Amino acid sequence: xxxxxxxxxxxxxxxxxxxxxxxxxxxxxxxxxxxxxxxxxxxxxxxxxxxxxxxxxxxxxxxxxxxxxxxxxxxxxxxxxxxxxxxxxxxxxxxxxxxxxxxxxxxxxxxxxxxxxxxxxxxxxxxxxxxxxxxxxxxxxxxxxxxxxxxxxxxxxxxxxxxxxxxxxxxxxxxxxxxxxxxxxxxxxxxxxxxxxxxxxxxxxxxxxxxxxxxxxxxxxxxxxxxxxxxxxxxxxxxxxxxxxxxx
Numbered sequence: 001x002x003x004x005x006x007x008x009x010x011x012x013x014x015x016x017x018x019x020x021x022x023x024x025x026x027x028x029x030x031x032x033x034x035x036x037x038x039x040x041x042x043x044x045x046x047x048x049x050x051x052x053x054x055x056x057x058x059x060x061x062x063x064x065x066x067x068x069x070x071x072x073x074x075x076x077x078x079x080x081x082x083x084x085x086x087x088x089x090x091x092x093x094x095x096x097x098x099x100x101x102x103x104x105x106x107x108x109x110x111x112x113x114x115x116x117x118x119x120x121x122x123x124x125x126x127x128x129x130x131x132x133x134x135x136x137x138x139x140x141x142x143x144x145x146x147x148x149x150x151x152x153x154x155x156x157x158x159x160x161x162x163x164x165x166x167x168x169x170x171x172x173x174x175x176x177x178x179x180x181x182x183x184x185x186x187x188x189x190x191x192x193x194x195x196x197x198x199x200x201x202x203x204x205x206x207x208x209x210x211x212x213x214x215x216x217x218x219x220x221x222x223x224x225x226x227x228x229x230x231x232x233x234x235x236x237x238x239x240x241x242x243x244x245x246x247x248x
Contacts, residue, residue: 001076040085051117053112054077055098056083056136060080061127062077064119075121077123087138087139089139089140096142098114100136100138100185101198102128102131103197105152105198106184107150108128108184111178115181127182128182143205149206150172150175150201150202151208152189154195154231155198156195167195169230170208171226175227189229190229199237202242213239218234220241
């Protein structure tokens with residue numbers, strides 16, 4: 001985690017339509033990131049919440065209590081060789097649902113209370129059981145109350161990054177049954193011809209909003225009740241998905 005002063009961040013003025021990310025500035029102007037290091041989430045560092053939850057590509061989950069040191073940066077998880085953090089989220093409450101989505105289109109969610117908080121240097125515990133050659137592509141949290149949705153984008157693992165629009169699907173989160181921590185998930189996207197991997201996934205408060213790498217808003221299809229259905233063709237590759245209500 002790296003501490004960042006809110007007053008240093010440019011404010012995007014409110015508009016009648018979706019905000020355009022071009023009103024911001026590169027994060028490299030405010031933070032000194034190492035090579036191949038990228039920002040995954042923003043947290044308030046509030047000390048009265050349920051803490052921070054993290055998930056890794058190898059399916060590890062960890063909760064860190066809101067006890068942050070007076071430093072500019074600090075470790076929050078000990079990673080195994082070859083592993084990396086794919087998602088981090090500040091929890092609203094212990095009854096939030098933690099969500100993993102894997103590259104082979106499996107979704108697993110379980111309550112945050114199922115993960116025992118650990119110290120900052122600990123390596124976490126089993127979050128989702130992965131199939132051979134699969135990895136987690138998304139980790140986040142869904143509030144226990146309110147409407148939520150899941151967005152999945154499928155494509156080809158052999159396509160060059162940013163060249164394959166693939167297919168996108170939006171599904172109500174309620175279509176996915178919860179299972180225990182450390183187990184496999186349920187299918188969340190049926191691959192079409194030429195697709196073999198999820199290139200992007202997201203779960204959070206509805207309605208979801210998407211953007212291209214340029215920051216231009218992209219329309220998403222209507223939510224469907226078929227949790228294992230296929231998606232519809234995307235007009236261009238999506239670079240980010242979030243909820244306008246929470247910014248997650």
